[in-house]
Amino acid sequence: MTTLTPILSATWDDPRSWTLETYERAGGYAALKKALGMSKEDLVQLTKDSGLRGRGGAGFPTGMKWGFLPPPDGGPRYLVVNADESEPGTCKDIPLMMANPQVLIEGVAITSFAIGCDHAFIYLRGEVVHVYRRLLRAVEEAYAAGHLGKDIHGSGFNLDVTVHAGAGAYICGEETALLDSLEGRRGQPRLKPPFPAVAGLYARPTVVNNVESIASVPSIVSGGADWFGGMGTEKSKGYGIFSLSGHVTRPGQYEAPLGITLRELLDMAGGIRNGHELKFWTPGGSSTPLFTQEHLDVPLDFESVGAAGSMLGTRALQIFDETTCVVRAVDRWTDFYKHESCGKCTPCREGTWWLKQIMGRLEHGQGTEEDLDKLLDICDNVLGRAFCALGDGATSPITSSIKYFRDEYVAHLTQGGCPFDRDAATVFATNQKVNA
């Protein structure tokens, strides 16, 4: 049986969990002091050895990414933390930064030291103002305690940290769009290569990492590579935050080793809400193909989820029971992609618009059966042809829902509308039942 492993979330229930005082009381910043006594090469090697893979969706090995930076040339190199968290269903970084911003700041300091960066940035989505307050305050406190600034703990290492608020655009989570946005431009993806490691922020060598990736670094420095690798599976090592939402009894954040299954997590979360059963779910956000009941025992690690036809993504487990219309769900996600398409490339800009038109009429019972083939045809023309992964992601819910629930699409046509009662799916419906 897999059990939970609270590490990043271990102090979230402290009454003032976000303060430096709480963090240091729990041993915070010991890892930074240790790291400052190590060589940069050893820190990069340690991170490689740990097997840590990016927690922002793609699972790229973090230490290896750091290792891609070209040798120092005397000019600046940057760390940019991706705190844009906007993938539908993803809700781990925001509570982490609200409850424990210091673990991120400590990770930023260690990583910056390891890659030779003296100015790091945290790009936070703009729609979470209290998290911005917490981060700004955490940076203030860290400066005052000498964890940031000049000659940190007498090591000669200098680091400034700027926390930057975005202004509402999902695409700014894509790392090169994020860099353009941070440079004060429209957030549109850049052609790769050159990769950010070579030409990133201000065309300088840059590491872009997810919040949770960087927040995991202090624990790796403290615990060691073997400790970290003792959790998880062979190729997906360590722990991660699993976010359960939707029709579960106790939605929330569950920090566990990679490779845990939804069946185990659901068991911990009290199961599907009373009197209902699982219908479909996303393993890693709306851009990852849907799963159904048959995938309850798929280990939630990068390899196993991939082999089962989806992606681990951000471990954003959105759970829907049998009261939910899959066509309605996918229609709304498609609306999202249409809205958030940055417009740079034709397949995605035009494709998402057409997909929304067709999904909308299907949900309202005004489509035809040919529309299903049309949807698949458009998806085929977007997938792999879009400039960035947003376009690809837009096709995932559509193709996977048609694969598993074609009959339900057809039922909308034969009945001339959506056969589901929207009220039955709401959380108020549950409450009424409980109260009655």
Place this chain on the structure above:
Amino acid sequence: MENYGEQTASGYFRVAQESKEPYAPEVEAQFQADAEQIIARYPQKRSALLPMLHLVQSVDGYVTGRGIALCAELLELTEAEVSGVATFYTQYKRHPNGDYTVGVCTNTLCAVMGGDKIWDTVSERLGIGHDETTEDGKITLERVECNAACDFAPVVMANWEFFDNQTPESTLQMVEDLRAGKDVRPTRGPDKVATFKETSRVLAGFLDGHADEGVGAGPASLEGLKLAKERGWTAPAMGGTSDVQPEGSGAPAGAGAGQPGEEHSSTDTPANAPGEKPGTDASDSTQQPATPGEKGN
């Protein structure tokens, strides 16, 4: 069908004539002083543009023509360049915003859990649609995308503070209270919701003294931790390889009670081989092109 309100051509930036009236000298001086502080945060000054547009909204309540002109002047950009950026991001408003932006999450998960019902109820009561403002200038209503609080669905944001686990009634009450000028307390946030202009100033990077208010985590965020404590589950103990305190870095001192996954020794990976290229790592090859993550890194 959903009431989306009056749909305007979204790429088109209309600035009203009066929004081009010059700033009063003391307002402009203050703006310049604030802008200098913002610019000083970045190695290159164009990076200051997004926070400066938030600053414009903190002064004018939306992105005005004069705000665009001033940003352009201070950052040595053209007004077209500044407008091009302002129109890209949804938080920048093209017409005077209400004192409070009330954003109902209508992305799939919240919508299904009741967000659609909340939207219908509030939209009907206020008689306005998406991105429209009540006649008293108090409330601007929006349909918002996923705000990273799905475990608290249905979620409503008021000036980008969290109102978790909403019902049509609770949101109506919140909106009525805001209109009546009462203090309104978010579920996870400061003691009271600030005005749109005040919030915009925070988003420009100026702390308002409310960071220490509110909870660290809401109930849903704590479900996993609570269960782990009940059952005595912890992360494996940090030992052997580490010479710092086992509690180092905020990680708990585990008793090794957990049996998470299988045990694996670390691989002895050398420094990146010369041939290694971003995105070509074999361990990443299971990734399909359709990933919210990456096509290479």
